[in-house]
Amino acid sequence: MLSAESASVIRATLPAVGGALDDITTRFYATMFSERPELLDGMFNRGNQASGAQRRALAGSIAAFAGALLAEPDTRPDALLARIAHKHVAVGVTDDQYTIVHKYLFGAIAEVLGEAVTPEVAAAWDEVYWLMAGALIAQEARLYLEAQVRPGHPxxxxxxxxxxxxxxxxxxxxxxxxxxxxxxxxxxxxxxxxxxxxxxxxxxxxxxxxxxxxxxxxxxxxxxxxxxxxxxxxxxxxxxxxxxxxxxxxxxxxAPFGDVVLDETDEPLVLVSAGIGCTPMVAMLEHLAATGSTRQVTVLHADRSPAAHALRADTRRLVDGLPDARAVFWYELGADEVPGARSGRLDIAGVDRMDVPADASVYLCGPLPFMRAAREQLLRAGVPARNIRYEVFGPDLWLADDTAA
Missing domain, CATH: 2.40.30.10 (Translation factors)
Incomplete structure (x- = not known):
């Protein structure tokens, strides 16, 4: 629910702010960690800080949220933030930390953009920030309550x-x-x-x-x-x-968190993974087996080689134990070592169309380039975008890259 006055200012300044978000978030993190080094102890992933992944994800989420507010100013795009909220509660984020982030983020905006940040511009972006923070705080409070853990202590x-x-x-x-x-x-x-x-x-x-x-x-x-x-x-x-x-x-x-979870429908299910992205898929297969599910299930997995394919025996055991399941594996090397495996990279066009029906619920997990390519193949196979969900390890750079594009 962005005010009309702020919407006008955000629309006019979003290109400039969006173009400077990488510089802004770089300065934001550098200043905050310099003055609040305790945040690096048990809160922020310093590997993601060093690679720049965290700042790219933050910049992408801010730009996406602002863009969504402009597209529908009478609503607050809470659904856009569900993934972030789950990540936050999984590391113990608390309400008061949004005030800390606000201080350093807006300090960085002022430093990078200088005189362009008039009182009107500052007030409009302040409104965007607190709309976003308010949505996250509300979602995180609910998640802590559902998990039956104290906020900040999961x-x-x-x-x-x-x-x-x-x-x-x-x-x-x-x-x-x-x-x-x-x-x-x-x-x-x-x-x-x-x-x-x-x-x-x-x-x-x-x-x-x-x-x-x-x-x-x-x-x-x-x-x-x-x-x-x-x-x-x-x-x-x-x-x-x-x-x-x-x-x-x-x-x-x-406590366990994450918004990409197995649905409880009877629709056909397609699990698409690469590398260690197989882990949530195996959990889904374990759950289907434990509950006696009769769903149609197709497992599509790509890996470097059979020797590199983690949980391969578990996957095969679970697929063989389900009444209507099948699996196709692709390996860049050594495909001939596994009966029925295919050589090369995942190719959904080569899979029987009955195994990837248009009404299937599809889950993706693996490296970002793999998931992008798999999603394109699924769309070409007739699976609607709304049926495709993805899990990403670490900051959500898919959102960040889509915003930058």
Missing amino acids: WREWTVVGRRDETADTVSFLLRPADGGPAPRARAGQYVSVRVRMTDGVHQLRQYSLSSAPGEDVRRITVKRVEGTGGTPDGEVSSLLHRTVREGDTLTLS
């Missing part, structure tokens, strides 16, 4: 009751609540934050999808060790978990 200790090497660079951890109580309610497709203390004493958080059926008291997360490329460092949290965590150790996990 944490619980879990005991590692099993460790299984899935591939050379992927390991699964089986976890049980350390206090002996029941596991919190979860939905297939959700993730948890893992909070670990690094060797320099700073806590870092990473999100990992649950790769087991959500109804079980023993939960599983499957962690791929992130290898640095192009001069970027290896993933510090995934490397630490692989190197140090053994059966009997304790991990700090958040």
